[in-house]
Amino acid sequence: MSENRISSAIVIGAGIFGVSTAVQLQRRGVAVTVINDGPVANGASGRSLSWLNSARMRSDAYHRLRMAGIDRYRTLSSQIGPVDWLRFDGGLTWDADGQENEIAAAHAHEVALAYDARHLLGAEVEASTPGIAAEAVTRQGAIFNPGEGWVDLPELIRFLLVEFSRRGGMLVTEEGAAHVVVENGRAVGVQTAAGPRRTADAVLIATGPAVPAMAADLGQTIGDGTPVALLVATKPIDHPLKAVLNTPRVAIRPAPGGTFFIDADWAADEVVTQPDGSYHVAQSTIDGLLNAASAVLSGHPKLEMASYGAGPKPIPGDGEPVLGALRDVSGCHVAFSHSGATLGLIVGELMAYEMATGNRHPLLATFRPERFKA
Secondary structure, eight states: OOOOOOOOEEEOOOSHHHHHHHHHHHHTTOOEEHHHHHHSTOOOOGGOOEEEOOOOOOOOOHHHHHHHHHHHHHHHHHHHHHBTTOOOOOEOOOSSTTTOOOOHHHHHHHHHHTTEEEEEEHHHHHHHHSSSSSGGOOOOEEEEETTTTEOOHHHHHHHHHHHHHTOOOOOEEESEEEEEEEETTTEEEEESSSSSSOOOOOOEEOOOOHHHHHHHTTOOOBBBOEEEEEEEEEOOOOOOOOSSOOOOSSSSEEEGGGEEEOOOHHHHTTOOOOOSSSSEOOOOHHHHHHHHHHHHHHOOOOOOOEEEEEEEEOOTTSOEEEEOOOSSSSTTEEEEEEHHHHHHHHHHHHHHHHHHOOOOOOGGGGGOGGGGGO
């Protein structure tokens, strides 16, 4: 017997949270429309390093949610078999050489959580994960987490949309911005800039960095710490690196076709937001990022940029995910988090559960949007 309290839903946003939730709702028998202001994955999901991990130190609740997220990717991998857009080849991280180096403390913390972690010196790294310049690892060593991986989110979204279409979902991408229609304190549908008003029993706002502003339009407060992000894709090279790297000056993630995605906070800080809302990235920033990546790769290969993306990276004001129903707008839910890749599948599952049944899942207890009202 169905436990659904709704028969229809509208999801605003065709990034990983939106599309994942839409498919999970369909699996529960709910009719779903996804509305996006342009092509799918045209926002933060298309600019994500997409490292699947629960490394370093965070709250217990956040760690449990991330571990559930990784579990769902392993389940997906076992179901679909090997693909070039989802890999579990581990992750390697090290800190700068100085008093703020936390590698030993982070390793002890991860071991205490039974998170698979190995503390390696530079000379030991090659045996665990090839492709790293041993001399780049600082004297405190690095942590190798063999259970970590990466996903190419645009490819995952396209994969999920095949099921979405097969199940009869409607995808709307050419009607501009959308806003939630509220009547008598309840979300009753969505109105787009250039399309008809659509009604539904529930609405999910999954628009990445735009979530706080859309919530504010409904009179709801969500803390927002969103910065600008920069992600550079390289041209293909023949190189043995398979693990995700997170180093003091650069993060590197392998990608399909022998390419790499690279980013760094310092590079994002150099991006200039133009008066018209576009972003200017200096060639010196791109060159500096490519050189920083080459410096930590074995053989120091020459890296060339194929493309880059710049734009806002969704980060809640307190760093923790914001997931669940808006307390003062019945039927309206939000999904807003920095860790979109790691959480992509589990958030879709749990948001669909809450939207369809009206129940509050205990794993999301500390991530409710109403915490910002206090």
